[in-house]
Amino acid sequence: MAGRTFTCGLDAAIAVMGGKWKGLILFALQDGPLRFGELRRAVGTISERMLILQLREMQTAGLLHRRVYQQVPPKVEYSLTDFGRSLNTALAPLGEWGEEHMDRIEAIPWEKV
Structure with missing residues (x-):
């Protein structure tokens, strides 16, 4: 039997949803399917290229379903x-914590990296 890749459950969860954008995409899709343009507007300042990359990674991880409608013009919904809904549910308390402490977090002198 091979060794475990992750050291704990949090490590595994962060690997699936890591980065800024995936959490925002999950949040945007919580109320139902969105088309690419709707999703990009909902997420905010994400570039088209980054959104495409994140959607592909999330689809590969099994968080998203991509439905292609065979019509002209083409229509795709995410x-x-x-699995994705269960992760969204798990992230809800973290979002509540962020809302509760947003003023304090915004006051942190983050260094530009």
Whole structure:
């Protein structure tokens, strides 16, 4: 039996949703399917290229479902899978913590890296 890749459950969860954008994409899709343009507006300042990359990674991880409608012009919708919804549920308390402490967090002198 091979060794474990992750040291704990938090390590595994962060590997699936790591980075700024995936959490925001999960949040944007919580109320139902969105088309690419709707999703990009909902997420904010993400570039088209980065959104495409994040959506592909999330689809590969099983967080998202991509539905392509065979019509002209082409239509594609993204929605959460059960796995993605379960991660969104797990992230909800973290979002509440962020809301509660947002003023303090915004006051932190973050260094530009």
